[in-house]
Amino acid sequence: MACSKIFSGDMPELTDKIIQCLQYDFLALHSCILVNRLWCRIAIPLLWEDPFSKKLKLPKNYNIFEIVLQNLNEDDKVKLNDFGINNDTFTSNTLFNYPSFIKCLDTYTFVYSVKMWIKTKISVKIMDSTKFIFLLLIRKFIENGVSLHTFEVEIPVTLSVIGDEFFNSTFELILQNPNFLYNVKNLIVYFSERMENIKFLEIFYYNCSTITSLHILASMDDDEQVEENLTRIIRSQRKLKKISFEYQFDYSLNCLKGSNSLNTLKTIIFYGIRFDKMNDLKEVFEQLNVLESVHIIDCYSLNPNIIKQITSLTKPFKLKSLSINEMLEVELLQSLLQKSGDYIEYIGLRLRDHELSQKLSEIIKIYCERIKFFESFVSDKLELKPTLDLIDNVKQSLNFISIDHLDLYQHKPEYDIEFSSIILQNLGHVLPDKLEYLNLAFKVNTDDLEIFFKDSQNIFITKLLIKNKIYDESEDILPYIKKYVMKERRVKYLAMEECFYRKKNLFSLKNEVKEFELHGIRIQNYNDLFIDIYDFVNEIDK
Known part of the structure; x- marks a missing residue:
């Protein structure tokens, strides 16, 4: 009886919850469209929520571009025709304002998809047309009322494809239309040494104050301007719950000092970073009032200074994930695990020293009883015995x-x-x-x-x-x-x-x-x- 009511549309709230669980099962969502009007109204927004997702296999559904590029003004039509693209053949009658459902945008997958679509239409002027259409699509998104929930700005590739002029023009357009990013909750920014103008970062501290998850990726040397702007972004936030510092940038935690985030931040991720200059870790962590988890993954320079700052904290250091990929003094790791071993749920070992591997495994067995995920990258057969022993020792939680x-x-x-x-x-x-x-x-x-x-x-x-x-x-x-x-x-x-x-x-x-x-x-x-x-x-x- 319940199933028949769901299929007939008599239980809309339950139907909505069921279909929401199919978010990235695109074949199932397409099938849902054909069931009835209610199912269609629920499934269509999910299909359009993240149309350029990394989870989608290439080639993408390029009809997306033809739907968005309807109803162009004459100047845009002429420009497209100059590139050899005739928009008169594009879909003109649609049941929904499909672009308005877009909630997630990654500039890397977006610019790549644009380029691939253009290649299906023309064989010359690919780069010039990609630049123009990238900006044109952003403008059409804004005109159609797109309000993003997740925005990923991947600068290295995006900048190499569309160039500085169109990159800057895109963000000037976004700055003039604050609703496009006003509701962003998840922000990922991937910096690059190629950047000459970082004025675009102003968008995020002028227009976005309710970011809950911030990922900062920086494969570059120190840059005072970048750090200053990151600090302004973080200090402008009222609801930041998660922050991830990623790649080989010499971060300090100065950006968190005096910010609202001290009372909202629950998760900090350090991924592939250098700890060399993080002399303020103890000072900042003592001020974090609601922190629930810390993750240290594939980082460098986890040196005595850092370990000492951690172990001298008066508060618990809730280290949930630890990946070790460099030579560490056994005594240092032991002191860290004495402080945080009870919290650790993930351990990753990537070592080429079987004696060190043996010693670390023994320490982990003593202090870490809640491991759920164990990842071992083994180089020497002599490391296999401690690996197997560790699995046997923690298998109750594994x-x-x-x-x-x-x-x-x-x-x-x-x-x-x-x-x-x-x-x-x-x-x-x-x-x-x-x-x-x-x-x-x-x-x-x-x-x-x-x-x-x-x-x-x-x-x-x-x-x-x-x-x-x-x-x-x-x-x-x-x-x-x-x-x-x-x-x-x-x-x-x-x-x-x-x-x-x-x-x-x-x-x-x-x-x-x-x-x-x-x-x-x-x-x-x-x-x-x-x-x-x-x-x-x-x-x-x-």
Whole structure:
């Protein structure tokens, strides 16, 4: 009865919640459009919310541009015709004001999509037409009442495609139309050394005061102007909950001093940054009144000065994620984990020193009992025992595991065979009873794989990923996957691809995909199923 009411449209609130869950399942959303008017009205905005999303496979649906470029004035029509594009053929009758549904815009995917669409129309003047149409589309978005929720300004590529003049003109237009960004909640800004004019940053402290999530990416040397403008942006915010400092910029935390964010900020992410000049960490963290989580991922110069500032805090340092990719003094890590080990849910190790790896694993076992995600990038077979011991020790809380051979693309056949044997002959004994995610990226021997499957026969894995290093003489592991995974229905999602000598992706083998689907297993592209720690951290702290 309830199902019939949902399909008939008698339960609109419940129907809306169900369809909202399909946000990035575009095939399902297109099907929803055909059910009835209510479903159509709910699904259409979701399809248009993020039309240039990274989650969409290229080529994009280029009809988007033709819909937006309706009803141009004569000057714009003439300009398009000069480029060889005739907009008289574009769709003219539409049921909705589709552009008004756009909530997310990433300048990188947007400019790339524009360029690809233009290439389907003309073969000359590609760059000039891309610049003009990029600006024209932004203007049409504004005219159609677009009010963004998420805005990602990717400067390096965007600037290289449209140039300084059109980049500046675009942001001058946006500055003159504050409603376009007034409701932005998620702002991502990727800086570049190519920038000559950073006046565009004024938009974000004049027009946007309700940003809740701010990501700053800067692959450049120190720049006082950039830091000054970032400080003004942060201090203009009233509701900032998350801030992420990313890439190799020498950040200080001066931008947070005296800001409203001291009473609103709940999450701080340090991703791939240098800590060299962060001498104010203790001072600032003592003033953060509602901070719930800190993430340190693939950072550099996690030196005694930084560790001392952290361990001397009078407040808890709620470190949820820690990725170690450089040589650290064992005593330093021990003092950090004594302070924060109870909070850690993600540990990533990327080391090439098996003795250090052994010592760190022992310390982690002592202080970190709540690890949900363990990621190990192993270079030496001697590191495998501490890796397996650590998994066994924390498996009560463990739900995500990734083991990746750092030398995956080097020719080491005999070494790879031994590497595979050590992992696969022991891993099945130490896994938890149920896993959400298991990623294995190394040379897989069929005999060892069979042992692993037999040892782990009572373990259900929601998402299983295998990246198999292939040599000329390598055996096909697919028959073993079918025998132990497909027929026993031991996973929900499966991704398997080959690398090195041969590159075959199970996802591209349509007949095989159908066979697995008959057993209730969905085959996905490896890169789509792979969990990047950056995405994982941002997802858990939404």
